[in-house]
Amino acid sequence: MRLHPRLTGLGLAAAIVGELMLAGWITIRLAAGQARLAPVGTPPGGVVSAPGTAPRGTVMVGAVGAVGVAPPADVVTRSALAHISAEPAHSLQTWLQFLARTAHADVAARMTEAGLLRRPPGRRLPRRARPQAPVDPNTALWPVGRLNLAIQRGQRLDTREALLLGLVVATTVARTVLWEPDSRHLSDSIATLPAPFRELIAQTKAAVGDAVISPR
Amino acid sequence: MSLTEHRTTSAVSAALAKDRLGVPSVVFFVMSAAAPLLVTAGVVTTAYAVTGVTGVPLAYILLGAILGLFAVGFVTMSRYVVNAGAFYAYTAKGLGRPVGVATAWVALLAYNALVLGLYGIIGSAVEPLLGDWFGISPPWWLIALVFWALTGVLGLMRVDVNGKILAVLLLSEIAFVIVFDIAGFFHPAAATGFSPEVFNPGNFFAPGFGALLAICVASFSGFESSVVFAEETKNPKRTVPLATYLALAVITVLYTISSWAMIVPVGTDEIAEAAGEQGPGLLFGLAEQHLGSTISTIGSVLFATSIVAAMIAFHNTTSRYIFALGRENVLPAAFGRTHPRTGAPLLGSLSQSVLGLVAIVIYAIFSSDPLVEMFFTLGSFGGFGLLVLLTTTSVAVFAFFAKNPGLKNAWRTQIAPGIASVLLFCVLGLALINFDKILGVEPDSLLRWLLPALYLLGIGLGIAWAMFLRAKRSEIYANIGLGAQAAVRRSS
Numbered sequence: 001m002r003l004h005p006r007l008t009g010l011g012l013a014a015a016i017v018g019e020l021m022l023a024g025w026i027t028i029r030l031a032a033g034q035a036r037l038a039p040v041g042t043p044p045g046g047v048v049s050a051p052g053t054a055p056r057g058t059v060m061v062g063a064v065g066a067v068g069v070a071p072p073a074d075v076v077t078r079s080a081l082a083h084i085s086a087e088p089a090h091s092l093q094t095w096l097q098f099l100a101r102t103a104h105a106d107v108a109a110r111m112t113e114a115g116l117l118r119r120p121p122g123r124r125l126p127r128r129a130r131p132q133a134p135v136d137p138n139t140a141l142w143p144v145g146r147l148n149l150a151i152q153r154g155q156r157l158d159t160r161e162a163l164l165l166g167l168v169v170a171t172t173v174a175r176t177v178l179w180e181p182d183s184r185h186l187s188d189s190i191a192t193l194p195a196p197f198r199e200l201i202a203q204t205k206a207a208v209g210d211a212v213i214s215p216r
Numbered sequence: 217m218s219l220t221e222h223r224t225t226s227a228v229s230a231a232l233a234k235d236r237l238g239v240p241s242v243v244f245f246v247m248s249a250a251a252p253l254l255v256t257a258g259v260v261t262t263a264y265a266v267t268g269v270t271g272v273p274l275a276y277i278l279l280g281a282i283l284g285l286f287a288v289g290f291v292t293m294s295r296y297v298v299n300a301g302a303f304y305a306y307t308a309k310g311l312g313r314p315v316g317v318a319t320a321w322v323a324l325l326a327y328n329a330l331v332l333g334l335y336g337i338i339g340s341a342v343e344p345l346l347g348d349w350f351g352i353s354p355p356w357w358l359i360a361l362v363f364w365a366l367t368g369v370l371g372l373m374r375v376d377v378n379g380k381i382l383a384v385l386l387l388s389e390i391a392f393v394i395v396f397d398i399a400g401f402f403h404p405a406a407a408t409g410f411s412p413e414v415f416n417p418g419n420f421f422a423p424g425f426g427a428l429l430a431i432c433v434a435s436f437s438g439f440e441s442s443v444v445f446a447e448e449t450k451n452p453k454r455t456v457p458l459a460t461y462l463a464l465a466v467i468t469v470l471y472t473i474s475s476w477a478m479i480v481p482v483g484t485d486e487i488a489e490a491a492g493e494q495g496p497g498l499l500f501g502l503a504e505q506h507l508g509s510t511i512s513t514i515g516s517v518l519f520a521t522s523i524v525a526a527m528i529a530f531h532n533t534t535s536r537y538i539f540a541l542g543r544e545n546v547l548p549a550a551f552g553r554t555h556p557r558t559g560a561p562l563l564g565s566l567s568q569s570v571l572g573l574v575a576i577v578i579y580a581i582f583s584s585d586p587l588v589e590m591f592f593t594l595g596s597f598g599g600f601g602l603l604v605l606l607t608t609t610s611v612a613v614f615a616f617f618a619k620n621p622g623l624k625n626a627w628r629t630q631i632a633p634g635i636a637s638v639l640l641f642c643v644l645g646l647a648l649i650n651f652d653k654i655l656g657v658e659p660d661s662l663l664r665w666l667l668p669a670l671y672l673l674g675i676g677l678g679i680a681w682a683m684f685l686r687a688k689r690s691e692i693y694a695n696i697g698l699g700a701q702a703a704v705r706r707s708s
Contacts, residue, residue: 004559006372035704070334071411087228170703176556202704209543209700212554213301213536214444 005104008212011100011171012107014204017092018078018163021196023072025081028196034091035199036085065085076106079101092200096207117142121160145167159190159197166190166201171208236450242442243458243466248382249438249529249676250467253389253515256396256474257496258337259435263475263583265492267427267653270411270484271419272475273492276435280468282639283436286606289613289633291457292624294443296316296616299699301444302540303609309696310612310619313686315698317546318678319608323543325674326601329435329594331568334527336590340496341520348513357580364576368666371535374560384667385521391504392515393474396499399506400477408483414476426650427596429643433606434599435471438533439463446580478502495587531568538564544702545692546681548550588656595652597667598648604671607640 017037020026029038072078080099090098111117116139117132134140147165150157157165165186168174175180190201237245263272290306299305308316313628339356342363347353404410419425442460449455479487481502491498496519504512539561542551550562575590583589610633617629647654650663685693695702 003556004554007554007559075396081497083228087226087616090228094228094232098232135697172554172558172559177554199704205703208554209552212559212701213540 006100007171007208009100009103009171009209010096010204010207011167011191012205013096013169014102014167014200015164016077016107017095017097018167018197018200019082020072020084021200022160022163023077025072025077026084028092028199035093035203036088036090037092037095038088039040039081043050071094074110076110076131092203093207096204136169144177148177151178151180151183151185151189154185159193161188163197163201166193166197167204170205213214220432229290232448235448237448237455238450239455239459239462242445242455244383244386245445245461246442246459246463247386249441249465249526249533250386250435251389251526251529252393252470253519253523254334254337254526255435255476256393257499257515257519258341258523258591259431259595260471260475260478261491261494261496261498262565263428263431264487264673265495266490266592266656267424267650268587269419269422269424269428270413270479270487271416271422272428272432273427273472274417274419275432276468276472277415278476279429279436279643280464280472282636283439284461284464284468285605285632286610286636286640287457287460289610289617289636290629291443291460292628293613293616294446294456295452295648296448296620296623297443297697299540299697300446301441301639302537302596302697302699303605305697305699306609306616307612308346310614310616310622311608313693313696314679314682315608315612317682317685318675319605320541320680321681322544322601322604322608322671322673324367324534325671326598326605327530327537328568328571329598329601331527331530331534332333333570333591333594334523334530335364335572335576336494336522336579336586336592336594338363338520338527340587341516341523344497344500345513345516345520346418349419355580356586357576360576360580360586361573362571363524363527366524366568367531368389368565370528370563371531371569372540372555372558372560372628374389374532374555374558382525385518385631388514389518389522390470390558392511392518393470394514395507395511396503396558397473397477400480401504403481403506405481405486406482407479408485411479411484413484414479416489420507420646424650424653426643426646426648427653428650430596430599430603430647430650430654431592432471432599433602433643434595436467437599437602438497441468441533441704481506513593527610530564533563534568535564538567540699542696543700545685545689545695581597591653600651600654600668601671603640603644603647607637607644610637610640614680 017026021028024040026037026039030036034211059184072081082087083098084095108117112132116135118148119132143164146169147157147161150161151165168177169181169190174186178186180186190198193201260272263275264270269392292506293310294300297305297309302320304316304320307319316665336356337357342359343353343356413419432621439460442456442463445459446452446456478499482490482498494501500512500516500519520546538547538551539554541547542549542553542561543564545552551561551567554560555561555562575594579586579590614630614633614637617623617633648668651668652659652661655661655663655667680695682696685696692702698704
């Protein structure tokens with residue numbers, strides 16, 4: 001099913017930020033009353049989470065983010081990281097808006113390159129009207145399927161899965177892709193995420209909400 | 217543009233600035249809900265007919281001036297408000313969250329009444345056209361139902377009328393209205409055409425002037441949305457105020473002159489009767505006399521498109537408003553859901569459609585005159601609610617800057633909002649006194665108090681709900697007024 005392009009863009013933008021956070025490249029800090037993205041290694045201007053409560057199970061701080069380590073191999077996240085490192089003064093909201101503009105095309109290109117997506121055959125429709133299709137539907141559906149199974153079985157989700165879940169909820173597609181969108185386990189899984197990830201989910205929800213409200 | 221493109225100063229700001237708006241775009245967005253022909257042909261004629269007051273032009277001047285004064289403080293405060301497009305965000309910040317929730321509920325009542333009112337007038341616009349073209353004349357409610365369905369479906373698809381189409385329609389409407397105005401001034405009625413009566417301040421005290429203000433203020437609704445674009449403009453400090461004043465000025469001048477131009481060829485002594493007999497047809501009859509049938513037909517078509525555009529705009533604005541309230545849990549959270557495919561505010565749109573259907577059915581069964589009983593009554597009722605909103609917001613602006621002194625100069629923060637508040641209170645009082653005229657009932661009828669009391673009920677329930685939230689759900693209470701940004705919980 002096709003999703004609303006603006007909301008999809010914001011969701012993918014948040015996912016790119018989330019990938020960078022999961023890999024420990026950046027984190028979210030509060031500065032001047034705003035949530036900002038900070039490349040790990042910059043002096044903290046006040047961390048969102050209280051010290052000690054956060055990164056259990058995450059690889060956020062320390063070795064990975066140390067200066068001089070090779071940048072992410074993947075071109076989408078590398079490019080995003082380069083922008084964020086160059087201009088760290090922007091708010092997370094600004095980053096989401098900025099990345100959302102191109103996120104869909106960027107991620108689609110990455111998936112095509114990785115052999116996950118392809119253009120369906122047929123030349124009667126113009127390129128834009130032929131959405132890209134997954135090469136293997138099973139691979140495409142696996143992450144959400146696994147998520148659904150885990151929720152159904154009441155399994156504990158790891159940070160990556162819980163973040164995906166949070167973004168699915170924040171971008172309003174939960175009712176479309178989840179089997180049990182009102183499950184208690186679902187809200188609990190999101191609530192136990194480390195604070196920066198919860199902040200990312202909340203900010204995504206706010207950006208999506210603003211996009212829905214905006215008359216443009 | 218790809219992410220890896222060459223950076224100059226700030227790649228991010230530059231990329232985002234590409235879509236930024238200037239003054240003309242914001243004025244256009246704001247005026248798109250204004251629907252000039254709906255106002256000139258629909259609101260002005262019914263206002264003349266129902267109130268019997270000839271001072272409609274005076275009412276527009278007065279309201280334009282008061283709203284201009286109101287806007288001074290409003291745009292100044294908008295920079296300190298997160299969810300700047302909604303009045304309740306201001307009252308929550310200036311007068312406390314309980315007042316904010318109360319205002320939100322008043323707004324829900326008022327906006328819904330305005331949307332519903334439009335179903336009462338679409339018939340009178342479309343039926344003559346169907347008669348001319350196909351020789352059929354379906355009942356008003358059938359026409360209303362067709363456009364109700366259209367609005368509902370488009371609402372769920374999150375289709376806004378395309379900006380360019382809207383611009384063409386808006387400009388055509390304004391052009392038609394201006395031509396009509398000029399023609400009117402060249403064909404004055406012999407005796408009372410240019411009577412100074414229309415600008416006589418004595419009108420203030422005419423019974424019915426308050427009713428006039430209530431229906432006329434509805435013509436301005438939507439001007440406050442300019443502040444929504446602050447984040448999206450090139451220079452918010454300059455663009456937003458300028459666009460707001462400009463939009464207000466254009467609306468005021470256009471409606472003042474047009475309502476006057478309608479009276480000139482008819483005469484002050486006969487306008488009420490003529491408008492009562494012909495309704496919106498009065499304007500198109502005059503246009504046919506002075507400009508020929510082709511132009512008159514063009515006008516009639518534009519009148520219909522004007523109403524439809526306003527229906528869609530109001531429906532979508534109200535859905536988004538309901539959505540924002542759902543997102544911050546002032547309404548049940550279910551209202552904060554969207555249609556995944558279209559991003560439309562699902563329940564906000566559906567609930568309005570249900571309400572619209574109920575209203576059309578009820579009026580179809582009980583009403584003989586949808587133009588007066590549905591369009592005018594509900595329109596004025598909504599306009600009255602809008603006056604309540606404007607008054608409370610004006611007081612909230614004053615209170616906010618009184619609590620936070622030294623933010624801006626005294627004119628913008630205290631004097632203008634202060635005067636605007638007093639004037640808005642007077643207008644509100646006048647409208648309340650004339651509520652019998654709005655409903656067309658006897659002055660001692662109970663109904664005249666019952667309908668305004670609905671707003672009191674909304675206020676009471678809103679405050680009670682806020683108190684409940686404060687006691688039981690403090691995390692929701694803390695975020696009242698933040699709209700979609702309420703998702704970002706800050707305890708401060």
